[in-house]
Amino acid sequence: MSAAGRIVIEGIGMVGSFGCGVSDFSRALADGGSRPASLAVSTGSGPIEIPAHLADTSPLSEFVPARTLRRIDRFSRLALLGSFLALRDAGLADTERRRLGLIVASGHGATGITYAFLESFIKDGDICASPTHFANSVHNSAAANISILSGIAGPCLTVSQFHLSVPSALATALRWLAEGRADRVLFAAVEELSELIGYAWYRRRGGAKSVPMTPLRTAEETAVPAEGAACLLLSRAEAARGGYCALGEAVTGSRPDDGFPLPDAGLLVLSADGRKDAGRRFAALARNARIACYTPLYGSMPAGPAFDLAAAALILKGGRIFPSPGDAALDFPATVPAGGELLGAPRVSCLTLGDGATFGLATLENP
């Protein structure tokens, strides 16, 4: 890609169990520090507590008045907070948002308010369904809230493709920028950990026992459900003022495990998140690559690959690879050691796997 067509990550906004903002995320990457809390879930055999990476949205009051927030659900609040943080990180003024596009990526969407709306239907009848719940349950509502409250006037889209939501939405963002539909795109990957998602996790796991997340030990099921937002301000190089790194490509596809050509990158960041089925495929694909994995810092969620992108951007900017948190990675001999190490290469790729043989791959590079 020519310098004129280059896309730059100009700002980053992070919200998760590690805290809020780039500095909290960087600290967690360096220290390996983020512990799951717990989420109360109702089950047929009574209430239980499950381990969960939960995020605090209270810093949103710095950007949006409380009265305005009262109709905005938790999913949108997470998306809004990450978005405002990314815009502030880039120093983007209100007057620069006319040609700013917006893409929200989420595997689950606004499950809390959607199921509250459906439950009110079942419990009280359709005549008593809340119009506010309905408005928030609409697929594009978070994107609409971000667009209205932050003054974004460009195209606006929500992409949901479960585990491939992030690479798919990222590819669309790059297309918009290449076509000149916008000078910048705010890319917001978001998940909300509602009680419903917690219950689904409990049923999948068959219990609520908490174990440390060890995603690089692929024979074990150690996923811990999570919520959060990872937002990137993507800008055409000619419009950007500085930034973290360039975004080379983002692709999705389908390949057999033994025929996957790994990119020529100095590091491969894996979105392995403790799900055993995906873990086996990661091991088959990347066993001999120099790899890192940061999911124990923010947990298991379909939007996780966007957190990997933010980590990769910080690695490229600082030139040093953060250590992978968790126990020794028996299935990946070339894992970055506990103390971290110098990157010594101009590119970092992020690999995520979807269902079947599907994959998503994004490559970041130094300009």
Next chain:
Amino acid sequence: MTTTEKLKNILVEDLNLEELTPGDIDDDAPLFGEGLGLDSLDAVELVVIVQKHFGIEIRNMDEGRTAFQSIRSLAAYIDERLPVR
């Protein structure tokens, strides 16, 4: 608990008036515009709230306009229509 007190609790909870407590709401303050500051979408929510929590259906705009003047007028509207116990 009186209907007025119950209404204040429900409004704070169901309309997410996070910056208010039920005790902050004046019985005679206008619900819309100045006063509690509710808007047209809240009017629809109020119709749902009254039906859901009190089993009373507000059938037309004239009834609603009279009832939705204040907490006091809404409580009176509800009390007049509640079955005698």
